[in-house]
Amino acid sequence: MDADREQDTQQRAGYRRSAGSPRGEARRRELLDRVTDDLAVNGLVDFSLRRAAKAAGATHKVLLYHFDGADDLLKQAIQQLRDRRTDKALAAAAEEPARRTLSARVRALWPALTGTEARVLDQAIGLAVFDPVRYADFGAGASRQYLPILESLCPEGWAERRKLEVAEMVLGVLRGFLIDVRTTGDPEAVSAGFEALMRALDREEAAEE
Structure with missing residues:
Protein backbone atom coordinates (compact mmCIF):
# COMPACT_ATOMS: atom_id res chain seq x y z
CA MET A 1 0.00 0.00 0.00
CA ASP A 72 -9.03 7.25 1.40
CA LEU A 73 -10.60 4.50 -0.71
CA LEU A 74 -9.54 1.84 1.79
CA LYS A 75 -10.93 3.79 4.74
CA GLN A 76 -14.26 4.34 3.02
CA ALA A 77 -14.50 0.66 2.05
CA ILE A 78 -13.71 -0.44 5.61
CA GLN A 79 -16.34 1.96 6.91
CA GLN A 80 -18.86 0.49 4.50
CA LEU A 81 -18.06 -3.03 5.67
CA ARG A 82 -18.45 -1.84 9.25
CA ASP A 83 -21.81 -0.26 8.41
CA ARG A 84 -22.98 -3.50 6.86
CA ARG A 85 -22.07 -5.43 9.98
CA THR A 86 -23.63 -2.82 12.24
CA ASP A 87 -26.90 -2.94 10.29
CA LYS A 88 -27.03 -6.72 10.62
CA ALA A 89 -26.24 -6.58 14.34
CA LEU A 90 -28.90 -3.95 15.01
CA ALA A 91 -31.48 -5.93 13.05
CA ALA A 92 -30.65 -9.08 15.03
CA ALA A 93 -30.78 -7.28 18.39
CA ALA A 94 -34.05 -5.58 17.45
CA GLU A 95 -35.70 -8.97 17.10
CA GLU A 96 -35.18 -9.53 20.82
CA PRO A 97 -38.14 -8.14 22.82
CA ALA A 98 -37.29 -5.26 25.14
CA ARG A 99 -38.16 -7.44 28.12
CA ARG A 100 -35.40 -9.90 27.30
CA THR A 101 -32.14 -9.82 29.19
CA LEU A 102 -29.00 -7.99 28.14
CA SER A 103 -27.24 -11.31 27.61
CA ALA A 104 -30.02 -12.45 25.25
CA ARG A 105 -29.63 -9.31 23.16
CA VAL A 106 -25.83 -9.66 23.00
CA ARG A 107 -26.23 -13.32 22.10
CA ALA A 108 -28.59 -12.34 19.27
CA LEU A 109 -26.11 -9.96 17.67
CA TRP A 110 -23.06 -12.24 18.02
CA PRO A 111 -23.68 -14.18 14.76
CA ALA A 112 -23.82 -10.89 12.86
CA LEU A 113 -20.43 -9.91 14.29
CA THR A 114 -18.88 -13.16 13.08
CA GLY A 115 -20.25 -12.86 9.55
CA THR A 116 -18.44 -12.33 6.26
CA GLU A 117 -17.12 -8.89 7.24
CA ALA A 118 -15.41 -10.12 10.41
CA ARG A 119 -12.14 -11.32 8.88
CA VAL A 120 -11.48 -8.07 7.02
CA LEU A 121 -12.43 -5.86 9.96
CA ASP A 122 -10.10 -7.88 12.21
CA GLN A 123 -7.33 -7.19 9.70
CA ALA A 124 -8.21 -3.49 9.87
CA ILE A 125 -7.76 -3.54 13.65
CA GLY A 126 -4.36 -5.11 13.04
CA LEU A 127 -3.42 -2.20 10.79
CA ALA A 128 -4.53 0.22 13.51
CA VAL A 129 -2.16 -1.51 15.94
CA PHE A 130 0.67 -1.56 13.41
CA ASP A 131 0.30 2.10 12.36
CA PRO A 132 -1.98 3.92 14.82
CA VAL A 133 -1.41 7.33 13.21
CA ARG A 134 -2.19 6.37 9.64
CA TYR A 135 -5.01 3.96 10.50
CA ALA A 136 -6.43 5.49 13.68
CA ASP A 137 -9.99 5.34 12.33
CA PHE A 138 -9.76 1.57 11.99
CA GLY A 139 -9.40 1.22 15.76
CA ALA A 140 -10.82 4.23 17.56
CA GLY A 141 -13.39 4.76 14.82
CA ALA A 142 -14.73 1.24 15.29
CA SER A 143 -15.08 1.75 19.03
CA ARG A 144 -16.92 5.03 18.55
CA GLN A 145 -19.36 3.29 16.23
CA TYR A 146 -19.97 0.14 18.26
CA LEU A 147 -20.12 1.52 21.80
CA PRO A 148 -23.44 3.42 21.36
CA ILE A 149 -25.00 0.25 19.96
CA LEU A 150 -23.90 -1.82 22.94
CA GLU A 151 -25.02 0.90 25.34
CA SER A 152 -28.46 0.86 23.71
CA LEU A 153 -28.79 -2.84 24.57
CA CYS A 154 -28.40 -2.16 28.29
CA PRO A 155 -31.49 -1.82 30.53
CA GLU A 156 -33.05 1.61 30.24
CA GLY A 157 -32.95 2.19 33.98
CA TRP A 158 -29.18 1.97 34.21
CA ALA A 159 -27.11 5.11 34.72
CA GLU A 160 -25.28 6.30 31.61
CA ARG A 161 -21.92 5.66 33.25
CA ARG A 162 -22.86 2.07 34.00
CA LYS A 163 -24.07 1.52 30.44
CA LEU A 164 -20.73 2.79 29.12
CA GLU A 165 -18.73 0.60 31.48
CA VAL A 166 -20.63 -2.54 30.52
CA ALA A 167 -20.52 -1.64 26.81
CA GLU A 168 -16.73 -1.17 27.03
CA MET A 169 -16.41 -4.58 28.69
CA VAL A 170 -18.58 -6.32 26.12
CA LEU A 171 -16.79 -4.65 23.20
CA GLY A 172 -13.34 -5.57 24.52
CA VAL A 173 -14.29 -9.18 25.24
CA LEU A 174 -16.09 -9.75 21.94
CA ARG A 175 -13.22 -8.18 20.01
CA GLY A 176 -10.85 -10.54 21.79
CA PHE A 177 -13.05 -13.51 20.90
CA LEU A 178 -13.07 -12.49 17.24
CA ILE A 179 -9.28 -12.32 17.20
CA ASP A 180 -9.02 -15.68 19.02
CA VAL A 181 -11.18 -17.32 16.37
CA ARG A 182 -8.75 -16.09 13.68
CA THR A 183 -5.51 -16.84 15.49
CA THR A 184 -6.19 -20.04 17.44
CA GLY A 185 -8.75 -21.80 15.28
CA ASP A 186 -10.40 -23.05 18.48
CA PRO A 187 -14.11 -22.19 18.29
CA GLU A 188 -14.91 -24.37 21.31
CA ALA A 189 -12.68 -22.27 23.56
CA VAL A 190 -14.28 -19.09 22.23
CA SER A 191 -17.73 -20.57 22.78
CA ALA A 192 -16.85 -21.38 26.39
CA GLY A 193 -15.59 -17.84 26.95
CA PHE A 194 -18.72 -16.41 25.34
CA GLU A 195 -20.94 -18.38 27.71
CA ALA A 196 -18.93 -17.05 30.65
CA LEU A 197 -19.54 -13.52 29.36
CA MET A 198 -23.27 -14.23 29.18
CA ARG A 199 -23.29 -15.37 32.81
CA ALA A 200 -21.36 -12.24 33.82
CA LEU A 201 -23.96 -10.05 32.10
CA ASP A 202 -26.76 -11.92 33.83
CA ARG A 203 -25.10 -11.31 37.20
CA GLU A 204 -24.63 -7.62 36.34
CA GLU A 205 -28.28 -7.26 35.49
CA ALA A 206 -29.44 -9.28 38.49
CA ALA A 207 -27.54 -6.96 40.82
CA GLU A 208 -30.27 -4.36 40.28
CA GLU A 209 -33.10 -6.68 41.23
Whole structure:
Protein backbone atom coordinates (compact mmCIF):
# COMPACT_ATOMS: atom_id res chain seq x y z
CA MET A 1 0.00 0.00 0.00
CA ASP A 2 2.95 2.34 0.51
CA ALA A 3 3.76 2.28 -3.22
CA ASP A 4 0.19 3.29 -4.00
CA ARG A 5 0.38 6.07 -1.45
CA GLU A 6 3.50 7.50 -3.06
CA GLN A 7 1.98 7.20 -6.53
CA ASP A 8 -1.14 8.97 -5.31
CA THR A 9 0.91 11.88 -4.02
CA GLN A 10 2.61 12.26 -7.37
CA GLN A 11 -0.52 11.93 -9.49
CA ARG A 12 -3.36 13.32 -7.41
CA ALA A 13 -2.86 16.88 -8.60
CA GLY A 14 -3.38 15.72 -12.17
CA TYR A 15 -6.90 14.48 -11.55
CA ARG A 16 -9.87 16.39 -10.28
CA ARG A 17 -12.10 14.96 -7.57
CA SER A 18 -15.81 14.29 -7.99
CA ALA A 19 -17.63 17.53 -7.29
CA GLY A 20 -20.48 15.78 -5.47
CA SER A 21 -23.06 16.02 -8.26
CA PRO A 22 -25.84 13.41 -8.12
CA ARG A 23 -24.35 11.61 -11.11
CA GLY A 24 -20.83 11.77 -9.67
CA GLU A 25 -22.02 10.58 -6.27
CA ALA A 26 -23.87 7.66 -7.84
CA ARG A 27 -20.73 6.65 -9.70
CA ARG A 28 -18.62 6.99 -6.56
CA ARG A 29 -21.02 4.77 -4.63
CA GLU A 30 -20.98 2.18 -7.41
CA LEU A 31 -17.18 2.06 -7.39
CA LEU A 32 -17.05 1.93 -3.60
CA ASP A 33 -19.55 -0.93 -3.50
CA ARG A 34 -17.43 -2.97 -5.91
CA VAL A 35 -14.22 -2.34 -4.01
CA THR A 36 -15.95 -3.14 -0.72
CA ASP A 37 -17.25 -6.42 -2.13
CA ASP A 38 -13.71 -7.29 -3.21
CA LEU A 39 -12.36 -6.55 0.27
CA ALA A 40 -15.05 -8.72 1.85
CA VAL A 41 -13.89 -11.68 -0.23
CA ASN A 42 -10.13 -11.15 -0.53
CA GLY A 43 -9.24 -9.17 2.59
CA LEU A 44 -6.71 -6.39 3.05
CA VAL A 45 -3.57 -8.34 2.20
CA ASP A 46 -2.02 -6.92 -0.98
CA PHE A 47 -4.68 -4.25 -1.28
CA SER A 48 -3.59 -1.69 -3.86
CA LEU A 49 -5.05 0.92 -6.14
CA ARG A 50 -4.40 -1.42 -9.06
CA ARG A 51 -6.34 -4.25 -7.42
CA ALA A 52 -9.15 -1.86 -6.46
CA ALA A 53 -9.40 -0.60 -10.04
CA LYS A 54 -9.64 -4.15 -11.35
CA ALA A 55 -12.37 -5.00 -8.84
CA ALA A 56 -14.25 -1.82 -9.71
CA GLY A 57 -13.95 -2.40 -13.45
CA ALA A 58 -12.25 0.97 -13.82
CA THR A 59 -8.80 2.52 -14.05
CA HIS A 60 -6.77 4.01 -11.21
CA LYS A 61 -7.35 7.42 -12.83
CA VAL A 62 -11.10 6.97 -12.46
CA LEU A 63 -10.66 6.01 -8.80
CA LEU A 64 -8.48 9.06 -8.17
CA TYR A 65 -11.21 11.21 -9.70
CA HIS A 66 -13.65 10.02 -7.04
CA PHE A 67 -11.37 9.26 -4.08
CA ASP A 68 -8.41 10.98 -2.47
CA GLY A 69 -5.97 8.14 -3.02
CA ALA A 70 -5.63 4.51 -1.94
CA ASP A 71 -5.83 5.26 1.79
CA ASP A 72 -9.03 7.25 1.40
CA LEU A 73 -10.60 4.50 -0.71
CA LEU A 74 -9.54 1.84 1.79
CA LYS A 75 -10.93 3.79 4.74
CA GLN A 76 -14.26 4.34 3.02
CA ALA A 77 -14.50 0.66 2.05
CA ILE A 78 -13.71 -0.44 5.61
CA GLN A 79 -16.34 1.96 6.91
CA GLN A 80 -18.86 0.49 4.50
CA LEU A 81 -18.06 -3.03 5.67
CA ARG A 82 -18.45 -1.84 9.25
CA ASP A 83 -21.81 -0.26 8.41
CA ARG A 84 -22.98 -3.50 6.86
CA ARG A 85 -22.07 -5.43 9.98
CA THR A 86 -23.63 -2.82 12.24
CA ASP A 87 -26.90 -2.94 10.29
CA LYS A 88 -27.03 -6.72 10.62
CA ALA A 89 -26.24 -6.58 14.34
CA LEU A 90 -28.90 -3.95 15.01
CA ALA A 91 -31.48 -5.93 13.05
CA ALA A 92 -30.65 -9.08 15.03
CA ALA A 93 -30.78 -7.28 18.39
CA ALA A 94 -34.05 -5.58 17.45
CA GLU A 95 -35.70 -8.97 17.10
CA GLU A 96 -35.18 -9.53 20.82
CA PRO A 97 -38.14 -8.14 22.82
CA ALA A 98 -37.29 -5.26 25.14
CA ARG A 99 -38.16 -7.44 28.12
CA ARG A 100 -35.40 -9.90 27.30
CA THR A 101 -32.14 -9.82 29.19
CA LEU A 102 -29.00 -7.99 28.14
CA SER A 103 -27.24 -11.31 27.61
CA ALA A 104 -30.02 -12.45 25.25
CA ARG A 105 -29.63 -9.31 23.16
CA VAL A 106 -25.83 -9.66 23.00
CA ARG A 107 -26.23 -13.32 22.10
CA ALA A 108 -28.59 -12.34 19.27
CA LEU A 109 -26.11 -9.96 17.67
CA TRP A 110 -23.06 -12.24 18.02
CA PRO A 111 -23.68 -14.18 14.76
CA ALA A 112 -23.82 -10.89 12.86
CA LEU A 113 -20.43 -9.91 14.29
CA THR A 114 -18.88 -13.16 13.08
CA GLY A 115 -20.25 -12.86 9.55
CA THR A 116 -18.44 -12.33 6.26
CA GLU A 117 -17.12 -8.89 7.24
CA ALA A 118 -15.41 -10.12 10.41
CA ARG A 119 -12.14 -11.32 8.88
CA VAL A 120 -11.48 -8.07 7.02
CA LEU A 121 -12.43 -5.86 9.96
CA ASP A 122 -10.10 -7.88 12.21
CA GLN A 123 -7.33 -7.19 9.70
CA ALA A 124 -8.21 -3.49 9.87
CA ILE A 125 -7.76 -3.54 13.65
CA GLY A 126 -4.36 -5.11 13.04
CA LEU A 127 -3.42 -2.20 10.79
CA ALA A 128 -4.53 0.22 13.51
CA VAL A 129 -2.16 -1.51 15.94
CA PHE A 130 0.67 -1.56 13.41
CA ASP A 131 0.30 2.10 12.36
CA PRO A 132 -1.98 3.92 14.82
CA VAL A 133 -1.41 7.33 13.21
CA ARG A 134 -2.19 6.37 9.64
CA TYR A 135 -5.01 3.96 10.50
CA ALA A 136 -6.43 5.49 13.68
CA ASP A 137 -9.99 5.34 12.33
CA PHE A 138 -9.76 1.57 11.99
CA GLY A 139 -9.40 1.22 15.76
CA ALA A 140 -10.82 4.23 17.56
CA GLY A 141 -13.39 4.76 14.82
CA ALA A 142 -14.73 1.24 15.29
CA SER A 143 -15.08 1.75 19.03
CA ARG A 144 -16.92 5.03 18.55
CA GLN A 145 -19.36 3.29 16.23
CA TYR A 146 -19.97 0.14 18.26
CA LEU A 147 -20.12 1.52 21.80
CA PRO A 148 -23.44 3.42 21.36
CA ILE A 149 -25.00 0.25 19.96
CA LEU A 150 -23.90 -1.82 22.94
CA GLU A 151 -25.02 0.90 25.34
CA SER A 152 -28.46 0.86 23.71
CA LEU A 153 -28.79 -2.84 24.57
CA CYS A 154 -28.40 -2.16 28.29
CA PRO A 155 -31.49 -1.82 30.53
CA GLU A 156 -33.05 1.61 30.24
CA GLY A 157 -32.95 2.19 33.98
CA TRP A 158 -29.18 1.97 34.21
CA ALA A 159 -27.11 5.11 34.72
CA GLU A 160 -25.28 6.30 31.61
CA ARG A 161 -21.92 5.66 33.25
CA ARG A 162 -22.86 2.07 34.00
CA LYS A 163 -24.07 1.52 30.44
CA LEU A 164 -20.73 2.79 29.12
CA GLU A 165 -18.73 0.60 31.48
CA VAL A 166 -20.63 -2.54 30.52
CA ALA A 167 -20.52 -1.64 26.81
CA GLU A 168 -16.73 -1.17 27.03
CA MET A 169 -16.41 -4.58 28.69
CA VAL A 170 -18.58 -6.32 26.12
CA LEU A 171 -16.79 -4.65 23.20
CA GLY A 172 -13.34 -5.57 24.52
CA VAL A 173 -14.29 -9.18 25.24
CA LEU A 174 -16.09 -9.75 21.94
CA ARG A 175 -13.22 -8.18 20.01
CA GLY A 176 -10.85 -10.54 21.79
CA PHE A 177 -13.05 -13.51 20.90
CA LEU A 178 -13.07 -12.49 17.24
CA ILE A 179 -9.28 -12.32 17.20
CA ASP A 180 -9.02 -15.68 19.02
CA VAL A 181 -11.18 -17.32 16.37
CA ARG A 182 -8.75 -16.09 13.68
CA THR A 183 -5.51 -16.84 15.49
CA THR A 184 -6.19 -20.04 17.44
CA GLY A 185 -8.75 -21.80 15.28
CA ASP A 186 -10.40 -23.05 18.48
CA PRO A 187 -14.11 -22.19 18.29
CA GLU A 188 -14.91 -24.37 21.31
CA ALA A 189 -12.68 -22.27 23.56
CA VAL A 190 -14.28 -19.09 22.23
CA SER A 191 -17.73 -20.57 22.78
CA ALA A 192 -16.85 -21.38 26.39
CA GLY A 193 -15.59 -17.84 26.95
CA PHE A 194 -18.72 -16.41 25.34
CA GLU A 195 -20.94 -18.38 27.71
CA ALA A 196 -18.93 -17.05 30.65
CA LEU A 197 -19.54 -13.52 29.36
CA MET A 198 -23.27 -14.23 29.18
CA ARG A 199 -23.29 -15.37 32.81
CA ALA A 200 -21.36 -12.24 33.82
CA LEU A 201 -23.96 -10.05 32.10
CA ASP A 202 -26.76 -11.92 33.83
CA ARG A 203 -25.10 -11.31 37.20
CA GLU A 204 -24.63 -7.62 36.34
CA GLU A 205 -28.28 -7.26 35.49
CA ALA A 206 -29.44 -9.28 38.49
CA ALA A 207 -27.54 -6.96 40.82
CA GLU A 208 -30.27 -4.36 40.28
CA GLU A 209 -33.10 -6.68 41.23
